[in-house]
Amino acid sequence: MFTLRESTITSVPPAQLAAWRAFLEAHAHTTEILSRELKAEEDLPLSWYDVLVHLNEADDHQLRMQELADRILLSKSGLTRLIDRMEREGLVLRSACPSDRRGTYAELTPHGLETLRRSAPTHLRGVRDHFASLLTEEEAEVLESALDRIAAAAREAAQGSR
């Protein structure tokens, strides 16, 4: 009889499984805290901050909706609504893409830039206090390279199923 317990077939080594669980816990807790702090101190949702950061890093402070959705890891429709809300508050604006009339740019406004500059210290302090300062230099390097590898693999795998 070829009786094997399922757990034998698809097991994950204990150290790796523990790493996976720690990964989930750490993410849930840290993002929760950073989100609360940003909301409490700057009245800014973390998702808005994320949009501001990515637009600020882009050429001309603008990005195509599709591209921005990919970068902040949100669905297209999710981004449409998010930009709706932020546009209502004057943090971003939509502009037509001249070369492709289907396309739309989301663009940072001066008010959006100012909001980002005002909020960044709060967020960066949070990242430092709740994440960066708890890592040694060596650990940070290991995390970065290992997690980059994982993110890259996942991005490719996701591409296939989309």
Added chain:
Amino acid sequence: MFTLRESTITSVPPAQLAAWRAFLEAHAHTTEILSRELKAEEDLPLSWYDVLVHLNEADDHQLRMQELADRILLSKSGLTRLIDRMEREGLVLRSACPSDRRGTYAELTPHGLETLRRSAPTHLRGVRDHFASLLTEEEAEVLESALDRIAAAAREAAQGSR
């Protein structure tokens, strides 16, 4: 003049900031993929799987609502609705706590246990393929200890604000 740029005051070292970004990316992509795979192959939401795992690990296959909510990192009301849905499908059931009549247990049913056993290989394979197999033994150990530390600190910090 004591003019310091804000970024000087609250900066995060590049290696740590890169680690933070890789952390966010890796989490978003891997959970997305695992969730899709579990949904596609077992028609089970990841949040349901998570409940099944934690109940399975608990004594008598049951946990107080509060305790379960803490473990799966969900709000109390969120868990109430989640257990509603799972109870409707017969995967769990509610039972009264004998010692405290305010309390409610969520308890694994045989069908729930069977569903867990059926789904576990899919999930574990996903964790292995998209996470564990991409780490060396040393990396896994570093991740576990570093992320445990971060999770523990965040848990304490969150406790204060609740």
Added chain:
DNA sequence: CAGTAAACATTGCAGAGACAATCAATCTTC
């Protein structure tokens, strides 16, 4: 160059979660 296919963004809809208010039971304290 006509006709189909693909890409971009938005909209309708429904699922899922958080917060605050509520109800019931237990604990505290005088």
Added chain:
DNA sequence: GAAGATTGATTGTCTCTGCAATGTTTACTG
């Protein structure tokens, strides 16, 4: 041991998100 505070869970309501369908524009193909 009664009044008030606290705890456990649920419910009402609102926000956010994803999926599928839609309208519009562009790209491909015979």
